[in-house]
Amino acid sequence: MGRTGYLRQGASLAGNRKRYLAWLYAASLGLAGIAAAAAAHQAGAVLDHSLAADRLLHGFDVATLIAVLMNPGVSTSALSQLSTAMAALYFLAVLFLTPGIVYSFVHGEPPSTAALFRRSGEYFWAFVRMTLWTALIALPILGVLNAGRRLLLKAVNARTGDERIALAVSLATLAVIVVVAYFLRLWFDLAEFHLVRRADRATRKTLRPAWRALCRAPGRLFAIHFACALAGGVVFAFGAWVWWHLPSPAVGLAMLVGQVMTMALIAARYWQRASEAAWFSANVPEEAPIALAAPLPAEPPPAEPAPPLGEAPAPGTAE
Numbered sequence: 259m260g261r262t263g264y265l266r267q268g269a270s271l272a273g274n275r276k277r278y279l280a281w282l283y284a285a286s287l288g289l290a291g292i293a294a295a296a297a298a299h300q301a302g303a304v305l306d307h308s309l310a311a312d313r314l315l316h317g318f319d320v321a322t323l324i325a326v327l328m329n330p331g332v333s334t335s336a337l338s339q340l341s342t343a344m345a346a347l348y349f350l351a352v353l354f355l356t357p358g359i360v361y362s363f364v365h366g367e368p369p370s371t372a373a374l375f376r377r378s379g380e381y382f383w384a385f386v387r388m389t390l391w392t393a394l395i396a397l398p399i400l401g402v403l404n405a406g407r408r409l410l411l412k413a414v415n416a417r418t419g420d421e422r423i424a425l426a427v428s429l430a431t432l433a434v435i436v437v438v439a440y441f442l443r444l445w446f447d448l449a450e451f452h453l454v455r456r457a458d459r460a461t462r463k464t465l466r467p468a469w470r471a472l473c474r475a476p477g478r479l480f481a482i483h484f485a486c487a488l489a490g491g492v493v494f495a496f497g498a499w500v501w502w503h504l505p506s507p508a509v510g511l512a513m514l515v516g517q518v519m520t521m522a523l524i525a526a527r528y529w530q531r532a533s534e535a536a537w538f539s540a541n542v543p544e545e546a547p548i549a550l551a552a553p554l555p556a557e558p559p560p561a562e563p564a565p566p567l568g569e570a571p572a573p574g575t576a577e
Contacts, residue, residue, distance in 0.1 A: 360450050
């Protein structure tokens with residue numbers, strides 16, 4: 259099956275599990291709403307009795323927004339800390355929901371909210387360990403590549419002094435880092451699929467088979483991953499263009515367009531996992547179950563001693 263076939267299968271998997279996508283979006287919307295309510299509360303204390311409020315209520319005036327942020331009654335540090343906390347909570351929410359989603363994709367389990375939360379609870383700590391493995395392996399690799407990129411750019415600037423050459427080298431090395439990051443993400447996506455197949459939930463033992471699976475079809479897997487990301491990026495870019503050209507008084511419409519852009523990013527990642535799971539289920543055979551040690555044979559019961567010669571047998575025994 260070609261790349262397009264797996265993308266169609268992934269779209270079918272994702273479409274049949276729209277409620278799971280809705281849970282991801284609800285987590286994003288709810289936590290963003292908490293942060294926005296806190297910001298509105300602080301801004302309201304400043305703008306409730308000011309004529310400048312109309313410039314933000316029925317439009318978007320940059321100068322007014324900057325003036326509000328510089329007001330002593332608005333604590334930008336507190337808002338920044340709250341936003342960071344909400345982003346961390348969203349990361350944890352996605353980390354909790356991901357095992358149930360991945361399990362449903364790989365095993366074809368019918369979608370239900372009860373199944374989602376049950377599987378997520380069963381595999382949550384295994385996926386936490388998988389996240390730690392991802393950070394332990396991916397961050398040093400990307401850090402070394404980024405350090406090499408900086409050294410190369412410094413050497414090019416010192417040797418040529420040509421800004422055009424430096425820009426070309428910068429873009430080329432950045433593209434290499436992005437491609438490596440894509441393959442690292444693919445590797446750990448496949449490791450997650452292996453993980454939900456294992457009864458022992460041993461994360462370390464999924465890394466090697468996931469790498470072997472990635473090496474079987476790196477080009478096809480990269481094309482599947484990139485196609486989903488590109489589709490989400492195109493929708494996001496179009497939404498940004500529409501948002502930029504909306505009239506200032508259309509605050510509600512601007513908010514709606516912003517939510518469509520957010521949903522595009524979440525749905526693109528959801529489609530990525532579903533399409534990768536379709537390829538995984540079709541091309542990676544299930545591992546053989548772990549062999550258990552055979553039980554030791556039971557010892558025979560001790561034989562009763564024979565009666566001495568000349569002694570009568572006990573009553574009830576055969577002569």
